Amino acid sequence: xxxxxxxxxxxxxxxxxxxxxGGRWTAAIGPSLIALASTAVVVxxxxxxxxxxxxxxxxxxxxxxxAQFDDSLPAIAEAFKTNIKMFLVIEAIVLVAAxxxxxxxxxxxxxxxxxxxxxxxxxxxxxxxxxxxxxxxxGFGVPALQIEGLPTSExxxxxxxxxxxxxxxxxxxxxxGIDSVHPSQDAAARSLGLGRMQSMRHVVLPQAVxxxxxxxxxxxxxxQKDTALVFQLGVVEALNQASIDVAATFNYTPYVVxxxxxxxxxxxxxxxxxxxxxxxxxxxxxxxLVA
Amino acid sequence: xxxxxxxxxxxxxxxxxxxxxxxxxxxxxxDLTVEPHEVVCLIGASGSGKSTLLRCVNLLEPIDAGRITLxxxxxxxxxxxxxxxxxxxxIVFQAYNLFPHMSVLRNITLGPVxxxxxxxxxxxxxxxxxxxxxxxxxxxxDYPDRLSGGQQQRVAILRALAxxxxxxxxxxxxxxxxxxxxxxxxxxxxxxxATGMTMVIATHEMxxxxxxxxxxxxxxxxxxxxxxxxxxxxxxxxxxxTQQFLQRVVEAGRxxxxxxxx
Numbered sequence: 001x002x003x004x005x006x007x008x009x010x011x012x013x014x015x016x017x018x019x020x021x022g023g024r025w026t027a028a029i030g031p032s033l034i035a036l037a038s039t040a041v042v043v044x045x046x047x048x049x050x051x052x053x054x055x056x057x058x059x060x061x062x063x064x065x066x067a068q069f070d071d072s073l074p075a076i077a078e079a080f081k082t083n084i085k086m087f088l089v090i091e092a093i094v095l096v097a098a099x100x101x102x103x104x105x106x107x108x109x110x111x112x113x114x115x116x117x118x119x120x121x122x123x124x125x126x127x128x129x130x131x132x133x134x135x136x137x138x139g140f141g142v143p144a145l146q147i148e149g150l151p152t153s154e155x156x157x158x159x160x161x162x163x164x165x166x167x168x169x170x171x172x173x174x175x176x177g178i179d180s181v182h183p184s185q186d187a188a189a190r191s192l193g194l195g196r197m198q199s200m201r202h203v204v205l206p207q208a209v210x211x212x213x214x215x216x217x218x219x220x221x222x223x224q225k226d227t228a229l230v231f232q233l234g235v236v237e238a239l240n241q242a243s244i245d246v247a248a249t250f251n252y253t254p255y256v257v258x259x260x261x262x263x264x265x266x267x268x269x270x271x272x273x274x275x276x277x278x279x280x281x282x283x284x285x286x287x288x289l290v291a
Numbered sequence: 292x293x294x295x296x297x298x299x300x301x302x303x304x305x306x307x308x309x310x311x312x313x314x315x316x317x318x319x320x321x322d323l324t325v326e327p328h329e330v331v332c333l334i335g336a337s338g339s340g341k342s343t344l345l346r347c348v349n350l351l352e353p354i355d356a357g358r359i360t361l362x363x364x365x366x367x368x369x370x371x372x373x374x375x376x377x378x379x380x381x382i383v384f385q386a387y388n389l390f391p392h393m394s395v396l397r398n399i400t401l402g403p404v405x406x407x408x409x410x411x412x413x414x415x416x417x418x419x420x421x422x423x424x425x426x427x428x429x430x431x432x433d434y435p436d437r438l439s440g441g442q443q444q445r446v447a448i449l450r451a452l453a454x455x456x457x458x459x460x461x462x463x464x465x466x467x468x469x470x471x472x473x474x475x476x477x478x479x480x481x482x483x484x485a486t487g488m489t490m491v492i493a494t495h496e497m498x499x500x501x502x503x504x505x506x507x508x509x510x511x512x513x514x515x516x517x518x519x520x521x522x523x524x525x526x527x528x529x530x531x532x533t534q535q536f537l538q539r540v541v542e543a544g545r546x547x548x549x550x551x552x553x
Contacts, residue, residue, distance in 0.1 A: 184386060184388045188384065188388035189390075191349055191351065192406055194402070195406075198405050206392050207390075207392050
């Protein structure tokens with residue numbers, strides 16, 4: 001009995017290994033290469049076609065003028081700090097105020113009926129009117145009343161309008177989170193002798209808030225953009241600064257500059273929110289498999 | 292090691308308790324007295340009112356008529372604060388209801404710290420003693436989702452024990468568990484019974500009820516239809532409904548020795 005001849009055996013194994021390696025190579029890098037190639041083709045076409053399109057020169061000089069861009073950038077950057085400050089202060093207030101409203105609305109029992117009703121009316125009212133309308137109403141209206149003791153700063157009233165509107169939205173987000181925590185969690189906490197508020201604070205809210213972080217961030221992306229609305233009150237923030245530049249030169253590039261500033265903040269936030277949501281979904285699915 | 296035993300004997304009295312959900316009556320005049328150190332098992336079909344009765348005793352559900360007493364205190368009286376009562380009566384739920392955002396240790400110390408006002412260190416030491424005693428000390432830092440169902444339920448029992456309750460209510464605590472995980476939980480309850488813990492247990496584990504109960508109550512449509520020593524209820528039930536129920540249980544093959552031997 002002769003042993004099987006080694007050369008063909010070796011050869012066939014080698015070819016199998018190669019084929020396997022080839023298969024893996026295709027699986028890992030192939031799709032990326034295809035994506036890269038198709039992207040290159042699309043971008044190439046756009047770069048080639050857009051300059052040929054009608055009105056390209058006009059758009060370029062009016063919206064994307066390099067000199068205008070450089071000229072308006074420093075002043076808009078300076079003014080954009082106002083937007084950032086507004087955003088940070090308003091966000092901090094909204095996070096707390098909305099939680100108070102949401103908890104008010106979740107209080108059970110007939111005693112708290114008036115509080116619940118007030119919370120509902122508040123949320124309905126301020127989610128129902130256009131933000132810009134409230135900005136104008138409070139920003140121009142309240143200082144015009146000349147009531148002693150009330151601030152007359154447009155920035156203050158503009159900010160207050162945004163606080164009122166976003167508190168209404170965010171309180172709904174919180175409330176959805178509170179409702180999503182199963183009543184058995186509250187029952188377990190209460191069975192240990194914890195009071196209603198203790199159960200809310202230690203058991204319900206920590207779970208609720210964790211679940212609503214992605215939608216919360218979504219609302220804050222909206223808030224970040226809406227800080228531009230106070231420009232109507234004459235507050236010098238990025239959009240107002242850009243408008244001043246545009247009025248002086250009749251070139252719209254400063255608006256594009258402003259857009260770039262907003263995008264620099266909102267796009268990372270959006271991506272971060274998406275990433276959180278995907279991670280969340282993956283965790284829930286993993287949890288579902290375990291349970 | 293601390294033994295979480297109720298040294299004070301407290302009698303639980305349930306007198307003429309009625310409870311309806313909407314127009315659907317669930318409890319229709321329950322009378323039951325549980326003496327200190329007694330283990331009373333409630334058996335009966337799903338929907339017979341076992342769970343509702345336990346939830347009423349812990350004041351998680353208000354009752355419509357009758358009264359429930361703990362020692363000399365009428366706990367269903369208006370002026371009595373539910374929180375005070377719940378500190379004295381522990382309950383363990385079918386679905387464990389552990390707090391998923393807290394470690395095992397914090398699950399157990401939350402009640403003693405926030406509701407009994409014990410110091411964190413003291414509560415922690417006691418919780419560790421309990422975990423150690425029931426072989427769960429190495430899971431103290433884990434979150435509930437890392438534990439098996441049986442371990443989660445044992446932690447839930449420890450969470451109730453950490454409050455040093457005078458009475459422990461167990462609401463079908465093995466119903467959500469895979470069969471192979473039931474034994475550990477039942478062993479734990481046997482240990483507790485041996486230490487003299489007063490317990491009211493709603494259960495479908497007939498073998499277990501038979502061997503642990505000082506008394507068995509058969510609930511049917513919101514009433515205690517028959518009660519007595521386990522031997523009597525399981526071998527010579529007098530009521531036709533009890534016989535039918537037990538017959539069905541035997542047919543379903545759930546009469547074994549608390550599954551601990553299985």
